[in-house]
Amino acid sequence: MPAVSPSSTDGPACTETSPLPDFVVALEAKLAVYLEPEQIARVRHAYRVADAAHTGQTRKSGEPYITHPVAVAGILADLRMDVEALCAAILHDALEDTALPREVIEADFGSDVAELVDGVTKLDRLKFRDRQEAAAESFRKMLLAMARDLRVILIKLSDRLHNMRTLDSMAVEARRRIARETLEIYAPIAQRLGMNRIKAELQDLGFRALYPYRHAVISRRIRTQPVMRREAMAKIEAQLAQKLANEGLTFRLVGRVKAPWSIYTKMRQDHKSFAQVMDVFGFRVVVQTVAQCYHALGAAHALYKPVDGRFRDFIAIPKANGYQSLHTVLFGPYGAPIEVQLRTEEMDLIAERGIAAHWGYKEGGQSPNSAQSRAHAWITGLLDSQQVAASSLEFIDNVKVDLFPDEVYLFSPRGDIFALPRHATVLDFAYSVHTDVGNHAVAARVDKKLVPLRTPLQSGQTVEIITAPSAAPQPGWLEFVASSKARTAIRAQLKHLEHEDAVELGHRMLDRALDALDHPFDRLPPARLEKYLAEQRYRRFEDLLADIALGNRIPSQVALALTEEGSAPVAEAVPREKILISGTERAVITFAACCHPIPGDEIMGYHTAGKGVVVHRMECPNIPEFRKSPERWVAIDWDRDVQGDYRVGLRIEVINRPGVLAQVAAAIAERNSNIESVEYQNRDVQASVMDFGIEVKNRVHLADVIRRVRRLGVVNGVQRI
Structure with a gap:
């Protein structure tokens, strides 16, 4: 193989005949046990290229930098990894820390080695808000590369292991940061991939660096x-x-x-x-x-x-x-x-x-039960997480959730085995079967007994999921799932449903704004609509409707622009019909904390940028202020079938005696109302005033609660706040 020219590296070229240092000779002795001579020659050439590229660079310890990548290759040699992984290990820092271009690596060693090196390379050249986000984004990229070739993670784990072995030369703060990252991410990954020897050493070295005194005492x-x-x-x-x-x-x-x-x-x-x-x-x-x-x-x-x-x-x-x-x-x-x-x-x-173990990369396919196949399946699941994660930090949180050291093993009614993280619930099992099964799950039979979705599972149980076509994920589901696959699928579906709700509400708001101008939507020229979308840089009509619902566009102003009646005053575009809400609209309808509207109240909507329509009671003290912006006023009312529980405030004056709070709470609970908060406003010898935050279904339910509380002999008065 030709030597690398000086122009492609940071230092002078290294000849193929120059004597090898002892640490390279030791590496070749390991390789001779299981590699052919021509393969060892490829590894030797990789050393020559890397040595030339890293010329003049040293580690914190003062050693030549090239000793690190060769040591990483030595760890992989102990695992009996193939020649491509060994070459990539020796070159793994060249793209990041030297001027050696990827094209040279690809020309000399092939595209597979170049891909491996690129997969391990960190993203230090990009700009991030902080070190934490940079590390998270680097890890995200590494996992994407792992999906293409599992050898990326083996190189990365070996790289981390050698860095941990030589951590003493780092500053104290850097040692602690690297050790914590090792214990939280890399040691669990090694365990998840079954590499117990590397996992054990990473844990021991991480423990010693993070808590040196505790490590010394226990040892x-x-x-x-x-x-x-x-x-x-x-x-x-x-x-x-x-x-x-x-x-x-x-x-x-x-x-x-x-x-x-x-x-x-x-x-x-x-x-x-x-x-x-x-x-x-x-x-x-x-x-x-x-x-x-x-x-x-x-x-x-x-x-x-x-x-x-x-x-x-x-x-x-x-x-x-x-x-x-x-x-x-x-x-x-x-x-x-x-x-x-x-x-x-x-x-x-x-x-x-x-x-x-028994690395079979070149065998062209693995059995479904091989360690490589299981690892690929796990990484594929992580890729689903990264596609919907809002940020790299959210993605790495998903990964941490999935790195449980223990699993529970469950059976489907057909006898299929599913491995789930410790503390997994019925809902985790549903999503492990299929995303659609999880999205439409309503209950389950565990060992033939009917149980709710939040029920924790134990190894050996047989689980049958019950679904309903009308069922959909709820935000509360995120509180009791343990697997990253379930968490990711729920978040993705909630975002999808929120977008659908925003599009529907936006359409209703635009329809009423156009009707107020005596220009129904079905009479709107398609060319005019396309022109407006292009002018405002919307890719789809649905994106405009969602923006209207979220308060980023005023429907009356959009209606005027679409009908080319821009000279008409906005205040004239007053919708003639009210928009009916059911309370199930996600992310686009919120209920004001200043007046806590509930079904049955006379209400109005105020269009707020980023929040959508905020619902207020007509008795709300802020209404006069809202009337100053008539273009943001939204005429709304309650639909016939309103679902859910709504927060409302009650101010209750009671006689000050022991046990009075328990009596009031029992009376509220007796009428099937949940208490969210209790706060004392005034308290003296004779009487106390308490503010309760409770949940009710509508005004009739609230009246029932108030009547029950007023019947208590210790209550002097009740009023809604």
Whole structure:
């Protein structure tokens, strides 16, 4: 391969025959175990190109910068990644930090390597409001690249791992920021992709950088375990090994010691002491076949009694990241539980390396159950999130929601298995089946029992979703869903419904404004409408109608412009018919907090930019001010069928005695009204005045509540505010 010319790099060209430094020789020794000589030569050429590009650059530690990308390639070599991923790892900072153009990388190494390098490159050249948004946008871009090629995330995780290993040279504030990002995003991603070895090291390094004192204390306690515990663990291991050998099994038995981060999070989440967390013995049994896993499980249960309800079969039902193993907890001989994991050698490899194990990128397609296929499915789901997310920060929040360490495993009535995040509800399950099923869900049967949508689910349950064509997502749904797919779908559908409502209301408002000019909409020349839309830069008529409903355009002024009667005064365009509202119009109809209108009240609408139509009572003290802008006045009234609960204020004067608040609250609740707020206005020895914010359906409901409250012997008076 030709050497890179000096003009394409920041420094002098490197010849293909110059001696290699020790760290590159060490990398090639790793590669020689599983790569062909010509492939190693490609990696060596990538080093030459990157070394020339990074000439003169150093890391914070003072080392030549090229040591970092070579170290990243070394981490990938431990995972036995292919030659393209290795070349991209060595070149991964070249686009961002040097003058080396993408065209040179593509010409020398091919489009796949260039795509990988571009996918890992951060967006530092773009301008963002702050560092947080820049990091979020960079992460968003990386996930998009992951959807095209999963090797992007493997390079990024290896890059992050080496940065964490060399974090001590950074300033304290930078260390803490990078460590927090590692613990919140990159370690969970590694776990989600089944890469437990990298996940564990990222967590340990992140914990040490973020909380150095806590890490040091817990690590010291682990190293200085009491002699009694070490002897107990050795005795249990010997008994377990003897039992497995007596069963004729070929096995590998490993005692597991909890990591500092795992101990710290368990202490914090479960409010346990160090001694309580450490009072668990852990072992891993690795055998040859799946049948031997169940054989070894029986042997372990014969040696020590199992704890009821603590057995998990991740071989029959793998985790979403492809992890497979049998988990059981046994009653130990010293009163402490014994956690045992049983798996095959292949399962152990996948548990350590995740999607990098048996990398099959060149095999041309994966089975539906492979780790790569599951990872692609997860990333595809994240892409749905980013398409409707309002910002990069909202998108990264969606990703965090989806990075749960634990899942619940559920069944459809046909026996299909669904993995959902911990704390998932029936509604999460509905959206995991299909977005349309979630959008029209009304209830469900869980193990054949009828339950509401907000019901939390547990592993092993069978869930059947009940739908209705007329059902639609509600804003309150966002409060009890746990998966990013459900959250994203609900937000997208709500935006769609809000736009539909805005278009419908805008059409009604424009129709009435045109009728007031004796120029109905159906008599409007299409050419005139098209000309107006072009002048105002609207792509579609629906966009104009939505703008009218949201208060960004005055309907009377639009009507005058469309009829070319611009000389007529705006005040003359007074609609003859009122617009009827049902209360279900989303985002375009709001109810004023100054007077709290409810169905049955005489009302008017005031057109407010960005808010749409704000509904006020005709008795509202602000009405005289609104009359100064007649063009914004909207003639509205209640429709016959009005749905929902509406807030209203009550001022109640009561005798000041113990228990009076409870009596009033009980009376309001007795009439099926929810109390939203209570506030004391005046309080003296004899009497108190309290303001209640309650929800009612209409004026009849409000009158019923007031009558019930007035009948209380402790109430002196009630009035609406």
